[in-house]
Amino acid sequence: MQKGNCPRVDGARLHLVLALALAAACGGQIQSDGVSDAKVQRAPVISHAEQYDQSGPLTLLPVPERRDTNVEHEVKRIPRPPAGAQLRDPVQQTSAPLLLVPTINNSFDGVGNGFSGPNGTFSVNAAPPDTNGDVGPRDYVQTVNTDFAIFNKDPSRGTVGTVRYGPVPINTLWSGFGGGCQTNNDGDPVVLYDPIADRWVISQFSVTTTPYLQCVAVSTTNDPTGSWNRYAFSYGNTAFPDYPKMGVWPDAYYITFNIFNNGSTYAGAKLCAYDRASMINGAPATQQCFPNTSTTYGGLLPADLDGARLPPSGSPNYIVGQGSLTTTVAYWKFHVDWTTPSNSSLTGPTEITVPSYVIACNNPTDNTCIPQSGTNQQLDALSDRLMFRLAYRNLGDHEALVTNHSVSTSGNTGPSGIRWYELRPDASHNLTVFQQGTYAPDSTYRWMGSIAMDQAGNIGLGFSASSSSIHPQIKFTGRLAGDVAGTMTQGEGSIIAGGGSQTTNLNRWGDYSMMAVDPSDDCTLWYTQEYIPANGTFNWKTRIANFKLSNCPPAPTNDFSISASPSSLTVNQGASGTSTISTTITSGSAQSVTLSTSGCPSGASCTFSPNPIQSGGSSTLTVGAGTATPGTYTITVTGTGTSATHSTTVTLTVPPNDFSISANPTSLTLNQNSTGTSAISTAVTSGNPQTVNLTVSGCPGGASCTVSPTSITSGNGSTLTINSGTAAGGTYTVTVTGAGTSNTHSTTVALTVNGPPPPNDFSISANPNSLTVNQGASGNSTISTTVTSGNPQSITLSTNGCPTGASCNFGTNPIQSGGSSTLTVGAGTAAPGTYTITVTGTGVSATHSTTVSLTVPANDFSISASPTSVNVTAGNSGTSTISTVLTSGNAQSITLSASGMPAGTTATFATNPINSGGSSLLTLATSATTPAGTYTITVTGAGASATHTTAVTLGVTAPSSGGMTNGGFETGNFTGWTTVGTAAVVSGGAHSGTYSARIGGTSPTNGDSSISQTFTVPTGQTLLSFWYQVHCPDTVTYDWATATLQDNTTNTTTTILARTCTNSGSWVSTSAGVTAGHSYTLTLISHDDNYPGDPTYTLYDDVALSSPPPNPIVNPGFETGNLTGWTTAGTTAVVSGGAHSGTYSARVGGTSPTSGDSSIKQTFTAPSGSSKLSFWYQVHCPDTVTYDWATATLQDNTTNTTTTILARTCTNSGSWVSTSAGVTAGHSYTLTLISHDDNYPGDPTYTLYDDVVVQ
Known part of the structure; x- marks a missing residue:
């Protein structure tokens, strides 16, 4: 079963379970709390009124002729529940008190058969009458099919009920308008009083011709006899807009229709909104309409505002109709946005559960069953829809809407009653039933009701009543706020008892009636309905009456x-x-x-x-x-x-007339016989413009000062012109005075007159004013001139005192004063010394000089040693770096020599000769026979122009006993070693000699195998080294080689070979420092996880103690506090604190972002006995190695090959790490230590380097 096609359900006391089951079957339309998954529609169809205008006064409009034939308006049926039966309405009120009936204040006939007024007499020409009327501050306006009349309501103006205007056809309102609204008078009228704007609204449809129109008129004042703003809205040629019902709301006039395609097939209900604000002002207006509802729904009512209190801001208009089941009512929420129509929305339908009902006269074909006295002709209850109006009221602490429809109290055609509802919105604008009841206190048929609520929350209900024993009557009842819910407690009153019944096959009745609330006191209820004065057809009359419920407070004073x-x-x-x-x-x-x-x-x-x-x-x-x-x-x-x-x-x-005056500029500086101007402006400061006459005072003698024009209108300007003429030099105040008709104001201009010009002159200077230039080189000084007075002039430059062998030349010569030229001094072969060069500038009118001091220095150098003391054990060697510095002049070749060595000692220089500014590594090699003692070695540097010396103190000590046993395993066994696990001495493939030690086996072994030896380090020996070759086809996670060195003297253990797994077949060397006289235990290890597929073993060889060769690196630990001996590039520094050892380390890169590589480098020669270079580094890299890194290269200058000895690394652990590389003794190398930063602000990168050692 699809949503929108659910059947209506009858039956007494329909169980909630069944109702919910049906709701679920209908796609969730109904929930027990009255809230459903309501559809939200947006973007309504927008159309402009077909035409609009403003009429003249109603009393002056031509009255069209009436139709003279009697027409029964066909009822266009909408979906209704199927035939069914229930024993009794579950909320029926079966009695009414008789003593509390409110008193009728006024009761008089409205428009009906034989009704007369100022504009003639009305004769019925159609049925039913569609009776409705509304009340304003001074008038009551009633519309019927197809006339209307205006009645006096104000006692101060005459008798209440007196006809002020009418009856006239409703289309009188559109006389002269043109189109269907003027020519057709088709009825279905609605009249409403707009309490917000104090205006009247009348509408009816035009359907005799096409396009189908809704004709709407809005009064231009609160007097309905005045002029009206008139509109026609179209619904096309096929969509017949039947049964229109309108409601007043702050943002629109909302209207609903039952749409019949081509006037016959029901197509659902249409919901539209008219642009109320524009219609009140007589401006062009649009309507916004949403697509028709499903054919399940029809006869919908828009909320119509009663009272002076508006709905809460943003509240939608509520539109209510009978639900898809006989246990529900349905509602929609219509929000209109005239500024942004795409924001308009229609939400619904949402169905609210109510007690079950059977619509009145639920016949298979129509809704006819209402009996009348004296005839078999029954009347149509029109019970397939709610009855006009849906009356809305805001009572301050809550909102309420009341409406009603006609139901059967027993069976399908039993006595009918009025089912009424009070609905209340919550804060989210969802409606719930506050109270409800069916008013049917006896067997009389009651139908065609209308209901409203006064300002106290009391409810009044009017309706038709008939039975087989009485003619149709107009009756009313009511209840007070706070009475028992669901009941009408104020008894039942009769407005008029009909004198006859409607006969001769005419069953149409009412179509609707209307209960309205008087805005004057917001208490008095006005009701209008039809009745029959005597048996017959097309002879209906209408009645208008008012009453007031007892506890409604008196109206406040206007x-x-x-x-x-x-x-x-x-x-x-x-x-x-x-x-x-x-x-x-x-x-x-x-x-x-x-x-x-x-x-x-x-x-x-x-x-x-x-x-x-x-x-x-x-x-x-x-x-x-x-x-x-x-x-x-x-x-x-x-x-x-x-x-x-x-x-x-x-x-x-x-304000009085006044003005201001000003000058721009406020000062002028003029040479004699020159002219300047200043704009004199005036502005109106109050009142109106006036004539202002301008005069000038304070003009100096010999000058002229004029304004033009001299007479202006305030708000305009003039020009002050000053010619300095022969006025003496000085400062003057020139005053411009504006004299108006009402005021006088002045402004001033400061005038400065310059005297005769001074003579042309200049000054001359040199920058720098002293130069130091080596022989063969040149230096520059900028010779500048400045105009000190007068005008520029040409200046010829010359020099005096340029020494013999030197040259002095100008880049530009001559120059203009105020300009400059470059003096280039070439020292050439000038004798060393200091000279004064005089630069003279000769101009047309003046000559000035300046001097440049020239110093040609002699060639000289200094020499030093680092370290200045070398201590060795006899038989070993030590080094000191001999450095020279150019102190003046040019570089020269320096031959180095040493003297003062003890017996058995030789002195060699790594580089000899060197250029001044360069350095060489001095190696002092002793023999075992060199006597112990302290010696002063004199190192002499002999250059072409100077000779200098420095001294190195050599300390020699005798060797001590101790050392390593069988370090090369050339005994063919493990003499001197302790073995654990699998170990063997093997021949062939040794690093040197015949044998090496194999730790581990060629077949799988389980765990560690090792050899170890305990030894004492002899005096003078500080380095332990060995070679190893790992055979590891697995990974270091499972198999590895490693070695430890335990210092038994200090009880500390160092891993000198980290876990290593490789299978390259290459011999690799490693070493560790040791302390002479300490006892050590060296353990050489190989680990295998016993996995069959990858047996692991390691070869060890040439375990030796030695004195390390002298370190050729100058300033290896940066302990000089600077980068002496190193060449720098980019950002570098020597920093204290946090060094690997000592006080200082080198920082390459910066703590702020830098761009690209920074580096330090040094060239050295690997000394005899050396085989390895090592250094320590600490990387500070918060980025990734893609962008920032540390790296190092070692270039072998002898073989012209370069090796990366530190791969690009980016880490931020703050730990010092060591790396090393092999070197070949006697080869020249260049070591470059690098840090790279990508200059990104958030992650500056730098690297610390320390303890660079070749050994």
Whole structure:
């Protein structure tokens, strides 16, 4: 079963379980709490009114002729529940008290057969009458098929019920409009009073011709006999818009239709909104319509506002109809947005569960079953829809909507009653049933009701009543707020008992009636309905009556407040200004307010538009200053209403005429016989413009000062022209005075006159004014001139005192004073010394000189040793770096020599000779026979122009006993070693000699195998080294080689070979420092996890203790506190604290972002006995190695090959790490230590380096 096609369900006391089951079967349309998954539609169809205009006064419009044939309007049926039966309505009220019936205040005939008024007599020409009427502050307006009339409601104006206008055909309202609205008078009318705007709204459809139209008229004032804004909205040529029902809401006039395709097939209900604000103002208007509902729904009612309290801001209009089941009512929420129509929305349907009902006269083919006295003709209950209106009221602490429809109290055609509902919205605008009941206190048939609520929350219900023993009557009942829910407690009153019944096959009745609330007291209820005066057809009459329920408070006095915005105006003579005079209803209802002023000054005017106004409205006060005398006035605005008078004030200021005057520029500097100008401006500061005559004073003698023009209108300008002529040099104040008709003002211009020009002169200077230039080189000094007075001149430059063998030349010569030239001094072969070179500038009018001091230095150098002390054990060697520094002049070749060596000692220089500024490594090699002692070795550097010496102290100590046993395993066994696990001495493939030790086996072994030896380090020996070759086809996770060195003297153990797994078959060396005299245990290990497929073993060889060769690296630990011996590039520094050893380390890169590589490098020669270079590094890299890194390269200059000895690394652990590489003794190398940064601000990268050693 698809949503929208669910059957209506009858039956007494339909169980909730069954109702919920049906709801589930219908796609979730119904929930027990009344909230469903309602569909939200947006983007309505927007169309403009077909035409619109404003009529003349109603009383002057031509009245069209009436139709003279009797027409029974065919009822266009909408979906209704199938035939069924229930024993009794579950919420039926079966009795009514008789003593509490409210008193009828007024009762008089409305438009009906034989009704007469100022515009003639009405004869019925159609049935049913579609009776409805609404009440305003002074009038009651009723519309029927197809006439209307206006009745007096104000006792002060005459008898209540007196016909002021009518009866006339409804299309009188569109006389002269043209089209179907003018020519057709088709009925289905609705009249509403708009309490927000204090206007009237009347509508009817035009369906005799196409396009099908809805004709809507809105009164231009609260007087319905005045002019009307008229509109025609189209619904095309095929969609017949039947049974239109309208409601007043703050943002729109909402309207619903039952749409019949081509006037026959029901196509669902249409929901539309008219642009209320535009229609009130007579402006072009549009309508917004959503697609038709499903054919399940019809006869929908839009909420219609009662009372002065508006719905909460943003509240949608509620539209309610019978539900898809006989246990529900359905509602929609319509929100309209005229600014952004795509934001408009229609939400629904949402179905609310109610007690089950059977619609009245639930016949298979129609809704006819209402009996009448004296005839077999039955009447149509029109019970397939809710009855007009859906009355809305905001009571402050809650909102309420009331509506009704006709139901059967037993069976399908049993006595009918009025099922009524009070619905209340919650904060989310969802409706729930607050109370409900079926009013059927006896067997009389009651139907065709209308219901409304007064300001106290009391409810009044009017309806038709008939039976086989009575003719159709108009009756009413009511209840008070707080009475027992679901009951009408105020008894049943009769407005009029019909004198006859409707006969001769005419079953149509009413179509609708209307209960309205009087806005004057918001208590009195007005009801209109049809009745039959005597048996017959097309002879209906209508009745209008009012009553008031007992506990509704008296109406408040009509009152208002008045205000002005702005409350003060400043208006120049001859001009005008406006203030909006606003009124607000403070109590009661709107009233006409006539505006007047007092205190309007002589010569001025004070007018209102419009005047009078309705309280709650506004008018524009226009004040014309005219010829009023300047000053401040208080204008009192008085609003005189029918019941109250109030005032407000507007302060009017008419300013006097005044102006200001200014000069731009305010100062002029002129040479004699020259001209300058200043713009003289005036501005109106108050009042109106005036004529201003300009004069000049303070002009110096010999000069002329004029203004042009001399007469201007304030707000315009003039030009002051000054010619200095022969005026003496000095400063003067020139005053320009503007004399107006009412005021005089002045401004000044400061005038400076320059005297005769000074003579042309200049100054000359040199920068720098001293140069130190080596022989064969050159230096520059900029010779600058400055104009000190007068004008520039040509200057010829020359020198005096340039020494013999030197050259002195100018880049540009001559130059203009104020310019400069470059003096280039070439030292050439000039003798060393200091010279004064005089530079002379010779101009046309002056000559000036400056001097440049030239120093040609002699060639010289200094020599030093580092370290200055070398201590060795006899038989070993030590080194010191001999460095030279160029102290003056040019570099020269220096031959190095050493003297003072003890017996058995040799001194060799790695590089000899060297250039001054260079260095060489001195190696002092002793023999075993060198005597112990301290010796001073003198190192001499002999250059072409100078000879200098430095000294190195050599300390020699005798060797001590101890050392390593069988370190090369050349005994062919493990003599001196302790073995664990699998170990063997093997021949062939040794690093040197014949044998090496194999730790582990060629077959799988389990765990560690090792050899170890304990030894004491002899005096003078500080290095332990060995070679190893790992055979590991697995990974270091499972198999490895490693070695440890335990210092037994200090009880510390060092891993000198980290776990290693490789299968390259290469011999690799490693070493560790040791301390002479300490006892050590060296353990050489190989680990295998016993996995069959990858047996692991390691070969070890040439385990030796030795004295390390001298370190050729200059300043290897940076302990000089600088980068002496190193060449730098980029950002580098020596930093203290946190070094690997000692005090200092080198920082390559910066703590702020740098771009690219920074580096330090040094070239050295590997000394005899050395085989390895090592250093320590600490990387500070918060990025990734893709962008930032540390790296190091070692270039063998002898073989011209380069090796990366530190692969690109990026880490931020803060740990010092060591790396090493092999070197070949006697080879020259260049070591480069690098840090790379990508200059990204968030992650500067740098690297610390320390302890660079070759051994």
